[in-house]
Amino acid sequence: MRLTVFGATGGIGREVVRQALDAGHQVTAVVRDPARLPVTGEGLEVFRADLSDPAAVRPTVAGRDAVLSGLGARSRKDAGIATRLTRTVLGAVEAEGVRRLLVVSAAPVGPQPEGAGLLERGVLGAVSLALRDVYADLREMEAEVAGSATDWTVVRPPRLQDKPVTGRYRTVVGGFPGKGRLIGRADVAHAMLALVADPAALKQGVGVAY
Structure with a gap:
């Protein structure tokens, strides 16, 4: 496949590039x-862009089979960046008629985990409160992606770790794995690449965790 990866120097994006190659x-x-980018x-092919103009990045997505994005805030002070940069990606993707788009969000933005108990809901609530600006940004980003003309998938991981890819994790389309508290960035990338060709994931949020 011909793939374009945005946020390719981030932890997840870098792994998407590596594993795709x-x-x-x-x-x-x-x-x-x-x-x-190591x-x-x-x-x-490495393309330098600041993502301020959809027209400037259209050549990076033209003729691609899928676009994958690891764009997002690295801290609360970056809140708003996910929506702003993803809006540029959407503009370029829709202008070029690329259908398949996968983006990274976060577990607290989606549904409660399967069979979540009081303690688990409380932990998620505390995390959501501490990072409320970041998650508000991701919710807005998800809404813009869902309203686009693409065949989108939003991938929602929990707390991220730096560890080698295992390929052993759980995914839930339209939900989130119960007691799924952690996942490695490399395995999020692995899941994204696997979901590119999964018709069940079209226009869906997908929870992924160990």
Whole structure:
């Protein structure tokens, strides 16, 4: 497949690029600073852009089979960035007629986990309160993606870890795995690539966790 990855220097985006190249895909990585992308390989094209103008990034998505985005805030002070940058991506994707789009959100933005008890709901509530600005941004981003003309999928992980890919995790379309508190960034990337061709994930939020 021909894939474009936004947020390619972030923890999840970098893993999407790496694993996609390992699988033999052609990858365009869209970054602000190419020096921050340590991934190399045959089939990789690096495109420098600041995502301020949809027209400027249209060439990065033209003719692609899917676009995957790891864009998002790294702290509360970055709240608003996910919606703003994703809006640029949507403008470019829709202008070029690309159908498949996958973006990363977060578990607290979606439904309660399957069979969540009082303690689990309380923990999620505390996390949501502490990061309310970030999650408000992600909710707005999700709404814009859901209102787009794309065949979208929103991937919602819980707390992220830096660990090697395992390929062993749970996914729930339209929900979230019970007691799913952690997942590695590499496995979120693995799930995103697996979901590209999954028709059950079209226009759905997908919870992913160990």
